[in-house]
Amino acid sequence: MDWIDFAIIVAKGGILVNAMLIAAAYMVLAERKIAAWIQNRIGPNRVGPWGLFQSFADVFKLYLKEDVVPAAADYRFHALAPVISIAVAITVYAVIPWSDAVEIGGRMISLTMAPDMNVALLVILAMTSVGVYGVALAGWSSNNKYSLMGGLRSSAQMISYELSMGLSIIGVVMIAGSLNLVDIIRGQSAGAWNVFYQPIAFIIFLVTALAETNRAPFDLPEAEPELVGGYHTEYSGMKFGLLYLAEYANMLASSAIMATLFLGGWDIIPFLDDATILGLEPGSLPLVLLQHGAFVGKSLLLVFVFIWIRWSLPRFRYDQLMNLGWKILLPLSLANIAVTGTVMLLLNR
Amino acid sequence: MPKIIIDGQSIVAKQGQTIIEAALDHGITIPHFCWHPALSVAGNCRMCLVQVGNQKKDSEGALQFMADGQPDVAWIPKMQIACATPVADGMVVDTAGKRTVDAQEAIMEFLLVNHPLDCPICDEAGQCKLQEYAFRHSRGKSRFDDEKVHKPKRVQLGPQIMFDGERCISCSRCIRFADEVAHQPVLTFVQRGDKVTIETFPGTTFDSPYSMNVIDICPVGALTSIDFRFRARVWEMSFTDSVCPGCARGCNIKIGVMNNEVLRVEPRTNMHVNTYWMCDYGRLTTPAAINDNRTDGPMIRRDGQLQSASWEEATAHAAAILKAARPQDVVVLGSAHASNEDNYALAQLASKVIKTANVDFIKHIDATFGDSQLRVPETAPNAIGAHAVGVAPGNGGYNLGQLAERIASGSVKVLVVLEDTLDSSSQRLAELAAGVDAMIVFSSKASVTAMQASVLFPAASFAESHGTFTNTMHRVQHFKPAVVTQENVRYMGMAMSRWDKFGAPNDRWTDGTRRNSRAAWRVIRDLAAALGTTWSWKSAEDVFADISQHVAAFQSMTYASLDANYGLVLGKGGQPDPVGTVYESHVLKPN
Amino acid sequence: MANVTTNIESERMTFWERIYLPEIARGLGLTLRQMFRPKFTRQYPEERWEPEGSYRGRPVLVQEEDGERCVACGLCSRVCPALAIEVRAAETDKEKERYPELFEINMLRCIYCGFCEEVCPEEAIVMSKDYELVFGSQDEGILGKEKLLIPVSQLQDRLEFLRQWR
Ligand code: SF4
Ligand code: SF4
Ligand code: SF4
Ligand code: SF4
Ligand code: FES
Numbered sequence A: 001m002d003w004i005d006f007a008i009i010v011a012k013g014g015i016l017v018n019a020m021l022i023a024a025a026y027m028v029l030a031e032r033k034i035a036a037w038i039q040n041r042i043g044p045n046r047v048g049p050w051g052l053f054q055s056f057a058d059v060f061k062l063y064l065k066e067d068v069v070p071a072a073a074d075y076r077f078h079a080l081a082p083v084i085s086i087a088v089a090i091t092v093y094a095v096i097p098w099s100d101a102v103e104i105g106g107r108m109i110s111l112t113m114a115p116d117m118n119v120a121l122l123v124i125l126a127m128t129s130v131g132v133y134g135v136a137l138a139g140w141s142s143n144n145k146y147s148l149m150g151g152l153r154s155s156a157q158m159i160s161y162e163l164s165m166g167l168s169i170i171g172v173v174m175i176a177g178s179l180n181l182v183d184i185i186r187g188q189s190a191g192a193w194n195v196f197y198q199p200i201a202f203i204i205f206l207v208t209a210l211a212e213t214n215r216a217p218f219d220l221p222e223a224e225p226e227l228v229g230g231y232h233t234e235y236s237g238m239k240f241g242l243l244y245l246a247e248y249a250n251m252l253a254s255s256a257i258m259a260t261l262f263l264g265g266w267d268i269i270p271f272l273d274d275a276t277i278l279g280l281e282p283g284s285l286p287l288v289l290l291q292h293g294a295f296v297g298k299s300l301l302l303v304f305v306f307i308w309i310r311w312s313l314p315r316f317r318y319d320q321l322m323n324l325g326w327k328i329l330l331p332l333s334l335a336n337i338a339v340t341g342t343v344m345l346l347l348n349r
Numbered sequence B: 001m002p003k004i005i006i007d008g009q010s011i012v013a014k015q016g017q018t019i020i021e022a023a024l025d026h027g028i029t030i031p032h033f034c035w036h037p038a039l040s041v042a043g044n045c046r047m048c049l050v051q052v053g054n055q056k057k058d059s060e061g062a063l064q065f066m067a068d069g070q071p072d073v074a075w076i077p078k079m080q081i082a083c084a085t086p087v088a089d090g091m092v093v094d095t096a097g098k099r100t101v102d103a104q105e106a107i108m109e110f111l112l113v114n115h116p117l118d119c120p121i122c123d124e125a126g127q128c129k130l131q132e133y134a135f136r137h138s139r140g141k142s143r144f145d146d147e148k149v150h151k152p153k154r155v156q157l158g159p160q161i162m163f164d165g166e167r168c169i170s171c172s173r174c175i176r177f178a179d180e181v182a183h184q185p186v187l188t189f190v191q192r193g194d195k196v197t198i199e200t201f202p203g204t205t206f207d208s209p210y211s212m213n214v215i216d217i218c219p220v221g222a223l224t225s226i227d228f229r230f231r232a233r234v235w236e237m238s239f240t241d242s243v244c245p246g247c248a249r250g251c252n253i254k255i256g257v258m259n260n261e262v263l264r265v266e267p268r269t270n271m272h273v274n275t276y277w278m279c280d281y282g283r284l285t286t287p288a289a290i291n292d293n294r295t296d297g298p299m300i301r302r303d304g305q306l307q308s309a310s311w312e313e314a315t316a317h318a319a320a321i322l323k324a325a326r327p328q329d330v331v332v333l334g335s336a337h338a339s340n341e342d343n344y345a346l347a348q349l350a351s352k353v354i355k356t357a358n359v360d361f362i363k364h365i366d367a368t369f370g371d372s373q374l375r376v377p378e379t380a381p382n383a384i385g386a387h388a389v390g391v392a393p394g395n396g397g398y399n400l401g402q403l404a405e406r407i408a409s410g411s412v413k414v415l416v417v418l419e420d421t422l423d424s425s426s427q428r429l430a431e432l433a434a435g436v437d438a439m440i441v442f443s444s445k446a447s448v449t450a451m452q453a454s455v456l457f458p459a460a461s462f463a464e465s466h467g468t469f470t471n472t473m474h475r476v477q478h479f480k481p482a483v484v485t486q487e488n489v490r491y492m493g494m495a496m497s498r499w500d501k502f503g504a505p506n507d508r509w510t511d512g513t514r515r516n517s518r519a520a521w522r523v524i525r526d527l528a529a530a531l532g533t534t535w536s537w538k539s540a541e542d543v544f545a546d547i548s549q550h551v552a553a554f555q556s557m558t559y560a561s562l563d564a565n566y567g568l569v570l571g572k573g574g575q576p577d578p579v580g581t582v583y584e585s586h587v588l589k590p591n
Numbered sequence C: 001m002a003n004v005t006t007n008i009e010s011e012r013m014t015f016w017e018r019i020y021l022p023e024i025a026r027g028l029g030l031t032l033r034q035m036f037r038p039k040f041t042r043q044y045p046e047e048r049w050e051p052e053g054s055y056r057g058r059p060v061l062v063q064e065e066d067g068e069r070c071v072a073c074g075l076c077s078r079v080c081p082a083l084a085i086e087v088r089a090a091e092t093d094k095e096k097e098r099y100p101e102l103f104e105i106n107m108l109r110c111i112y113c114g115f116c117e118e119v120c121p122e123e124a125i126v127m128s129k130d131y132e133l134v135f136g137s138q139d140e141g142i143l144g145k146e147k148l149l150i151p152v153s154q155l156q157d158r159l160e161f162l163r164q165w166r
Helices: A003-038 A054-064 A075-095 A120-141 A145-176 A181-190 A199-212 A237-262 A274-278 A285-310 A318-347 B019-025 B098-113 B129-136 B173-181 B213-217 B280-291 B311-324 B340-354 B383-388 B400-408 B427-433 B448-452 B498-502 B520-530 B540-550 B559-564 C015-019 C021-035 C075-079 C115-119 C152-164
Strands: A102-104 A107-109 B003-006 B009-012 B049-055 B073-075 B091-094 B161-163 B187-190 B197-200 B223-225 B238-243 B252-258 B261-267 B299-302 B305-308 B330-335 B359-362 B414-418 B438-443 B455-458 B467-470 B475-479 C059-064 C085-091 C098-106 C125-127 C149-151
Touching: A003 A054, A003 A075, A003 A107, A003 A237, A003 A285, A003 C021, A054 A237, A075 A120, A075 A237, A102 A285, A120 A145, A120 A181, A120 A237, A145 A181, A145 A199, A145 A237, A145 A318, A181 A237, A199 A237, A199 A285, A199 A318, A237 A285, A285 C021, B003 B019, B009 B019, B019 B091, B049 B098, B098 B129, B173 B187, B173 B213, B213 B223, B213 B261, B238 B475, B252 B280, B252 B498, B261 B280, B299 B311, B311 B414, B311 B438, B311 B455, B311 B520, B330 B340, B330 B400, B340 B359, B340 B383, B340 B414, B340 B467, B340 B520, B340 B540, B359 B383, B359 B400, B383 B467, B400 B427, B427 B448, B438 B448, B438 B520, B475 B559, C015 C021, C059 C152, C075 C085, C075 C115, C115 C125, C125 C152, C149 C152
Parallel strands: B003 B091, B330 B359, B330 B414, B414 B438, B438 B455, C059 C149
Antiparallel strands: A102 A107, B003 B009, B049 B073, B049 B091, B161 B223, B187 B197, B238 B252, B252 B261, B299 B305, B299 B455, B467 B475, C059 C125, C085 C098
């Protein structure tokens, strides 16, 4: 690896982290705007045109706020928890296949930090599991019963839903025959997207993704009516901001993964080969850029779905949450694997 | 003994009673304005109209009953006033039937024809008998739509009494009071019909020492107190049962408090002591005695100056003074102004801890103060009690009379004074006391003696603590805390107005003075502890229990039995006097 | 007990309702439609709202040419469920012998229930249209007579509204 490779990696890292933070900030704005529209309101419209700079004002405000640490809190873990949350969220971005690789100056360059990683899917699953430490630590170190309960709920919820999430992916992996995300996308680009083969798995993944990111209707860890703010009750200032951003970063990551696994990744048109239809050279820069746009577009569409669901559905009760996870989603995902396997065996693929 | 039936209830009345009295003895209150048990019967308000009859008898003299078992009554065609109709055997009275109710409603309508209904301005509102009856016994509507009669308002009948002619319902209670109780017959009705009003005879003024009682008995707000006018509404005050400290009669009173300030005092019925009245002196001086010129926070004399100190410092300082002195050089003065509890604690301190026999108290006698009614020459409330709990020279000790000479001869080193001021005994004593080495004073008032102290303990006044006074007729009477100190935000069971109860620190009505004072018995207990003797008293009630155990005269007395029996006489703790019927004129009053 | 009919919600639901997903889709459809409906947000500081006479804004005292109507009867203070009102009475030489020497409403306590207005025997305290109440400190939130007294001419709407209901 020479210094140019190194520089490219650093540049990619810089771009990704900043893009992610800005995206997260704008997702907060989008959330507020969409919530307002659903409630027949206008939403933030005072800072900048159409309220476009609202997010920056919010972040600026959070920076200026006093950072209060409860007297009885364990301040080291209290400070560590938001760092874990945001770090884990960023790490996932390293393996998301943002775009296909293009050849520039004899180098294959793609926006992905770690392209062609053969265990990318496992990395993602592992990282989401680590993410729960951030929340659990935040809840525990605050030394507040509500925070602790939020943290506990979060761990229980993650453990329960992780199983179904992992199992729902297996169908996709079986079809693709690889854990490499790029391979999975390539497998879909020519033929049908996985969502058509694996509709049940898609729904299971969508539901578990909501649960894993603590989004409504699975936002029990921060259920305001009963737990005040849940695990982040005792957070203020930018520490709170980090926990908040991590939530949105996770949401975007989940959406991107869903787009990868089920919606054909950067494939623009389902069932057909993009390059032939658009008459562009495969692997050429314009095509790759178009495909990158498609990928981002699909991810953002899913983000919209996340937000839309939040402002439409009421929160589950805790027992309902557990019932759904263990009694419905888990058997369903197991059945999905069995059916997929049987069909594949019969078709002799 | 005539047997009568009131509202279906058979009653054995006393010979010569009127219907209203017999009914009251058995818990039935017949609406009335002009009748008062302590006054002659005037029978001019007609509010007490009831239906009266006799049970029919047949020719053999057997009582007749109706088909439903009710007595068959021959009603007297005209209704009778219950306050002036004597009971007779076999009488049947109906106080709640249709005719009676109609009559009551008609009378109320008449009384209100010319009544201004300026309740929003009237001080009586909230405890007014007319309001009460308008609520209970009237239709709530008037058919009178002409101009009401206008009469003089704001007429001063005496130095303390303001009269409003329009509100007067001409019951004549005030006139009869002036004649029969105050023995100053200066009030009279003038004019007649709906122009009738009340005046003093020319050249006279109603200034009897008991004049303000007419304010209490006036069923409406026609007579108001110039001293109190408009200071608060009744419902804004809390009323706490207490005992007047003005003289040794110990009239039973209620202390009206708002924002921790005593606004007024009014008599409480106790048939053994003051019946329904109290004197103007007690009424006017008691609030000031509690509110004004008080000590606040313990003080120690340093470099000739009294300086603030903590309770611990002051107690330690006083203990050091007492430890350094020889017992025979210490003189302990109890007080006729302090409660039995405080005096007992002090007597115990003197005999058990300091071990001095030089114990006495100052007597306060003012022959000009006494009269033939309530006021007695003994102007401190608890001389009998102080003596009874042991504030008296012990074996070989010397008394107050010898004190001045002893001080002059230099044989007094330490003077302990409870709740009294030496200049009230003699000016000379006060001057001599300045020469004593050390003076430990427990005082609720910033008196001359308090200012001379080496250690000054601010004692809680009788309105800030539980305690008992023993009056001139040897009756032990319980008083309760009406205002709070800095330490006690409230006591258990304390009467508090809505304001005082629910005010938050940023509400301005909670800014009343809270003094840093403690009941003297408590300070004495702590002082004894600092000198090595521990007493287990936690409350004034504990001290009183100790008294009733160790002092024979107080045997089998408790606060509860004192309250239930309107006080108990020394030596007769086990045999209470019968309480009888306790009449309160105005029952609408809160608390 | 034999013919007790169960009437539990879940047992009355059809299969599709129980599967829940179609209902979720319907819910999402509803919110999606709402997004395109006209908004009713008011751009507050620029667009102000003038309340009707029936509006219960901050309680104020009616002022007439010769001073306040209030006679300091203390009824409003007694009825106020939030203990927001403090009245201290004093004597005057006017025909109405009594006037409020001090009249304070703690707007941090007031809950705008209007009981004070309802109980007042003199129609001396009424609810105004003033809804813009901002205080920089707790003490500022306690309004005294100087802030409470409003000339009767400015309160006509409310007084007329009240007359309808006497
Ligand atoms: S006397 Fe009684 S009824 Fe008459 S104005 Fe006063 S409070 Fe009202
Ligand atoms: S002033 Fe009062 S007590 Fe006297 S006659 Fe009139 S109503 Fe009765
Ligand atoms: S109720 Fe009316 S008259 Fe009475 S104090 Fe309140 S505002 Fe004044
Ligand atoms: S509106 Fe209600 S809460 Fe406010 S001052 Fe009047 S009575 Fe009290
Ligand atoms: S009470 Fe009997 S007439 Fe007045």
